[in-house]
Amino acid sequence: MNPTVGPPPCRIAVDCMGGDHGAKEVIAGTALALDDIRAHDKIILVGNIAEIEPLAKKSRIAAHPQIELQHAPEIIRMDDKPMQAIKSKKDASMMVALEMVRNGGADAMLSTGNTKVLVGAGTLKLRPMPGADRPALAAIMPHLTGHFILMDVGANPESTPLHLMHNAVMGALYANAALGIAKPRVGLLTVGTEESKGGERINQTHALLKKLGGEINYAGPVEGFDMFDGEVDVVIVDGFTGNVLLKSVEGMFYMMQDLARKKTGRNPLYLAGALAFSPVLRGIKHHLKPERNGGAPLLGLGALVMKAHASSNRNAIRNAIRLGREALSHNLTAQMKDALARANTLAAAN
Amino acid sequence: MNPTVGPPPCRIAVDCMGGDHGAKEVIAGTALALDDIRAHDKIILVGNIAEIEPLAKKSRIAAHPQIELQHAPEIIRMDDKPMQAIKSKKDASMMVALEMVRNGGADAMLSTGNTKVLVGAGTLKLRPMPGADRPALAAIMPHLTGHFILMDVGANPESTPLHLMHNAVMGALYANAALGIAKPRVGLLTVGTEESKGGERINQTHALLKKLGGEINYAGPVEGFDMFDGEVDVVIVDGFTGNVLLKSVEGMFYMMQDLARKKTGRNPLYLAGALAFSPVLRGIKHHLKPERNGGAPLLGLGALVMKAHASSNRNAIRNAIRLGREALSHNLTAQMKDALARANTLAAAN
Numbered sequence: 001m002n003p004t005v006g007p008p009p010c011r012i013a014v015d016c017m018g019g020d021h022g023a024k025e026v027i028a029g030t031a032l033a034l035d036d037i038r039a040h041d042k043i044i045l046v047g048n049i050a051e052i053e054p055l056a057k058k059s060r061i062a063a064h065p066q067i068e069l070q071h072a073p074e075i076i077r078m079d080d081k082p083m084q085a086i087k088s089k090k091d092a093s094m095m096v097a098l099e100m101v102r103n104g105g106a107d108a109m110l111s112t113g114n115t116k117v118l119v120g121a122g123t124l125k126l127r128p129m130p131g132a133d134r135p136a137l138a139a140i141m142p143h144l145t146g147h148f149i150l151m152d153v154g155a156n157p158e159s160t161p162l163h164l165m166h167n168a169v170m171g172a173l174y175a176n177a178a179l180g181i182a183k184p185r186v187g188l189l190t191v192g193t194e195e196s197k198g199g200e201r202i203n204q205t206h207a208l209l210k211k212l213g214g215e216i217n218y219a220g221p222v223e224g225f226d227m228f229d230g231e232v233d234v235v236i237v238d239g240f241t242g243n244v245l246l247k248s249v250e251g252m253f254y255m256m257q258d259l260a261r262k263k264t265g266r267n268p269l270y271l272a273g274a275l276a277f278s279p280v281l282r283g284i285k286h287h288l289k290p291e292r293n294g295g296a297p298l299l300g301l302g303a304l305v306m307k308a309h310a311s312s313n314r315n316a317i318r319n320a321i322r323l324g325r326e327a328l329s330h331n332l333t334a335q336m337k338d339a340l341a342r343a344n345t346l347a348a349a350n
Numbered sequence: 351m352n353p354t355v356g357p358p359p360c361r362i363a364v365d366c367m368g369g370d371h372g373a374k375e376v377i378a379g380t381a382l383a384l385d386d387i388r389a390h391d392k393i394i395l396v397g398n399i400a401e402i403e404p405l406a407k408k409s410r411i412a413a414h415p416q417i418e419l420q421h422a423p424e425i426i427r428m429d430d431k432p433m434q435a436i437k438s439k440k441d442a443s444m445m446v447a448l449e450m451v452r453n454g455g456a457d458a459m460l461s462t463g464n465t466k467v468l469v470g471a472g473t474l475k476l477r478p479m480p481g482a483d484r485p486a487l488a489a490i491m492p493h494l495t496g497h498f499i500l501m502d503v504g505a506n507p508e509s510t511p512l513h514l515m516h517n518a519v520m521g522a523l524y525a526n527a528a529l530g531i532a533k534p535r536v537g538l539l540t541v542g543t544e545e546s547k548g549g550e551r552i553n554q555t556h557a558l559l560k561k562l563g564g565e566i567n568y569a570g571p572v573e574g575f576d577m578f579d580g581e582v583d584v585v586i587v588d589g590f591t592g593n594v595l596l597k598s599v600e601g602m603f604y605m606m607q608d609l610a611r612k613k614t615g616r617n618p619l620y621l622a623g624a625l626a627f628s629p630v631l632r633g634i635k636h637h638l639k640p641e642r643n644g645g646a647p648l649l650g651l652g653a654l655v656m657k658a659h660a661s662s663n664r665n666a667i668r669n670a671i672r673l674g675r676e677a678l679s680h681n682l683t684a685q686m687k688d689a690l691a692r693a694n695t696l697a698a699a700n
Contacts, residue, residue, distance in 0.1 A: 116547065142605075154541050157541055157548055189594060191504050191594065199508045223594075224593075224601050227598060229605070240548065240591065241594055244595060245598055247573050249599075251579070252599055252603075256638070259637060260634060263630040264630050270630050272626055273624070273630075276619050276622055277620055277627050280610060284613060288606075
């Protein structure tokens with residue numbers, strides 16, 4: 001393939017520190033991701049060199065032509081407060097990776113670290129994208145026959161109707177890039193599909209979304225039931241409810257797994273049944289499993305920031321890198337900027 | 351048993367109309383519930399006599415000494431607006447059942463009808479309980495080793511910190527009555543357990559709950575993950591998020607069931623495995639199934655109002671009646687009034 005006709009090379013800075021498993025899983029996931037990216041793409045591993053270099057050697061990628069290492073001695077911790085961390089931990093791996101994106105040394109960054117610090121520092125260093133006020137996290141969730149985008153899953157717990165309208169515009173473009181859906185149906189999550197239910201925030205958001213006309217494919221209000229039926233491709237909700245939902249669905253999944261184990265116990269008939277049935281159970285797990293869709297972009301910033309779950313294993317990291325590259329090669333940030341400008345004009349008109 | 355030393359008789363008015371299955375399942379469920387209530391309790395079936403009398407005869411309870419029939423010709427529909435319905439449908443079964451509670455003809459009522467009208471008409475006819483401003487719906491949800499109370503699941507989508515504090519006090523008493531837990535641990539659902547996460551509403555509610563001291567057993571903020579682990583017995587959340595959560599968890603449950611069916615298909619090995627494994631699957635389903643805990647009381651009104659899911663089958667109705675009787679025999683409304691008075695005093699102190 002001639003690189004001059006394909007999309008430009010992607011350089012992704014990967015913050016190796018601050019997740020639950022430390023640099024080990026992040027670097028192992030990066031090694032796996034090298035199979036997914038193109039020959040001229042690059043991944044920059046950011047972290048304490050004394051820690052990341054041996055791990056990169058162990059994963060046999062230390063001398064790989066598409067891998068670079070960037071030293072950053074400090075670590076953002078899960079209990080760090082955003083403003084304090086931004087001021088006092090300039091050498092932290094998360095800050096260094098963001099700084100590389102700001103000064104053009106990378107096109108995107110990925111972190112498994114403290115979400116609140118990432119949102120705060122990302123907003124400060126990369127600025128909100130023109131047309132958006134606050135970034136939002138977009139997660140990929142399973143439904144009966146495929147997947148949908150749920151956003152915001154936790155960047156902005158106090159979303160306003162205008163924030164939610166921006167998220168609808170960005171979420172539709174992300175569904176196109178990440179799920180390959182041409183005209184994604186966008187639903188507004190609420191407590192009842194009749195108008196007037198759900199309170200003022202929902203009413204105002206609904207009115208704004210209707211004003212967008214053909215700019216997005218707005219399917220109207222949806223309820224929790226509808227989400228998993230696959231009735232829409234993008235579900236818009238405030239960052240508080242979205243985060244609670246994301247974690248609850250995950251918690252419920254693990255509860256069901258534990259219940260099945262507990263009830264199976266050592267009963268030989270149940271064990272035999274579970275064994276015969278196991279391809280079905282594995283298939284369901286594979287369809288539902290969070291790691292398949294490990295990364296959530298923080299949409300609405302001047303450049304692409306990917307957040308992966310703090311507990312991400314190597315497969316989740318690999319998938320987050322793949323999603324990041326997908327978004328970059330779709331030129332998602334520029335597309336969103338244009339769409340937000342059109343949407344804001346439509347929303348401001350009478 | 352000598353009725354003079356036991357709790358006083360309970361009279362429950364059951365709104366037979368307005369649910370998805372009409373009066374049929376409601377009356378069949380009432381027939382089943384006669385096995386659970388005591389000999390001096392009464393159930394009053396409210397609905398169009400031309401419809402409910404034949405159904406009561408079919409269920410062989412028309413002449414039962416503990417059953418009464420009350421004619422109410424009109425029906426509240428799912429798309430009725432609260433204020434309009436309250437004004438123009440005075441003869442609707444829901445209104446007549448509420449009116450019976452107001453004028454002392456019944457101690458509690460149960461409806462499968464329009465939630466928004468039930469909340470509006472219940473508040474208007476029965477008034478908020480002294481010390482509470484807005485009613486809240488309390489659902490019973492499964493966790494790994496038992497059940498917990500989730501509230502508010504949809505009565506008040508715009509809950510304030512004070513509403514949430516009242517809900518915590520009422521939810522703890524309901525957990526005691528419905529789940530038999532002596533000192534229920536109460537958690538505040540949020541997006542991260544560090545203080546300062548979750549926005550202003552969460553911060554203020556957290557501060558109020560801490561002021562209650564020993565009045566409730568406050569366990570602090572909890573996340574979606576923790577809920578299904580059984581870390582707390584009562585989970586407090588605003589009515590918007592709670593309703594979305596309730597419906598999403600149900601939607602996810604049905605999605606998993608459908609996925610299992612689809613993946614099993616007609617493969618004989620999978621079918622055999624599923625058969626051998628079926629007691630485990632049935633056990634899980636029984637533990638999770640919404641109908642087991644079909645009724646949610648609307649707590650915070652002057653008298654007890656029970657809401658059952660519009661799609662309730664006879665088992666769900668039976669359980670809703672059982673829960674209602676449980677609440678009445680614990681004298682829940684009076685207990686809540688006293689506890690709210692103490693909590694409001696504590697919250698108002700510096």
